Amino acid sequence: MISFEQIEFWNWWVIAVFLIGIEIFAPGAVFLWMGIAAAAVGFVLLAFPETTWQFQLLIFAVLSVVSIYVWRYLLRDRFAKPESGRVLNRRGASYVGRTFTLKEPIVDGSGLLHVDDSRWKVEGEDLPAGAKVKVTGIDGTVLKVERA
Incomplete structure (x- = not known):
């Protein structure tokens, strides 16, 4: 049986691989960052082999908490999907706020x-062909427009 005094740098790397492996089955980036922290402790122990096991655990705990905090509150938004990703499978919603040119007039509202390779029914004030319109909303498959 291995006592705490016999922990070597490679033991931390095995723990790191194990924690990162858990991330495959429990996604959420928590185990990933804990695995990275364990690998960092392994490098610290490689550089300073006289480090006590208590200090190793302290380094692991601090690095885990700090790395998870940095990921959750500082870096996560940088890697978030762009705004258009929130309207996936709601194509009409991605047109809200955009301006287009009418090829056919709006008659009786x-x-x-x-738009691109498709035709959308629109509702709004009567406008001639060639007028610029801005999409202000969507009702089912009907785009609500107004003069731009």
Whole structure:
């Protein structure tokens, strides 16, 4: 049986691989950062082999907490999906706020708008073909527009 006095640098690296492996089955980046902290303790122990096991555990705990905190509160937003990712499978919602040119007029409050490779039914004030419109909302598959 291994006592705490016999912990070597490679033991921490095995723990790091184990923790990072757990991340595959329990995603959320917590075990990933704990694994990175364990690997860092292994490097510290490699550089300073006389480090006591109590200090090793302290380094591991501090690095784990700090790295998880930094990930959750500082770095996570940098890697978040762009705003358009929030409207996946809601194509019409991605057009809200954009401006387009009418190829067909809006008559009696209803018309068609050509957007990329598709046609959308639009509702808004009567406007001639060639007018610029801004999409202000969506109701099902109907885009609400106003003069831009």
